[in-house]
Amino acid sequence: GHYLDALVADPVAARVFLIEVYAAGPSAVRRRLELQAGLVEAIAALIDASEEERFAVEALLAAVVQLVTARLAVGDVDGLRELHGPVVSLARRLGF
Numbered sequence: 001g002h003y004l005d006a007l008v009a010d011p012v013a014a015r016v017f018l019i020e021v022y023a024a025g026p027s028a029v030r031r032r033l034e035l036q037a038g039l040v041e042a043i044a045a046l047i048d049a050s051e052e053e054r055f056a057v058e059a060l061l062a063a064v065v066q067l068v069t070a071r072l073a074v075g076d077v078d079g080l081r082e083l084h085g086p087v088v089s090l091a092r093r094l095g096f
Contacts, residue, residue, distance in 0.1 A: 004087075007068060008080050018069045036061065047096055056094055 007014040021028050040061055044054040064087055071079040 003064075004068070004080055004084050007072070008077055011072060011075075011077050011080070014068070015072045018065065018072055036065065043096075053095075057096070060091060060094060060096070 017032065021032050040054070040058045043049075043061070044057050047053065047057070049057055064083070067083055067087075068080060071077075071083070
């Protein structure tokens with residue numbers, strides 16, 4: 001919820017971080033990917049994930065980022081809000 005809330009609160013910054021970063025070049029993209037990997041590790045540690053579960057966390061986060069990015073790309077802030085329920089439901093079904 002907090003991730004989506006932050007994106008909805010500042011969709012311009014979210015767009016810069018998730019979309020425009022690619023125009024900033026490889027070092028900016030690398031930094032974004034490092035931050036995303038850090039989030040994966042933090043979530044995996046929080047749930048005491050096995051290696052297999054860690055990959056599931058990584059895959060789920062990548063899916064969420066893509067869903068968010070698609071909505072940001074077309075300016076669909078309401079669509080960002082609507083992701084909360086389905087994402088939480090999926091995470092619970094996956095055992096997170």
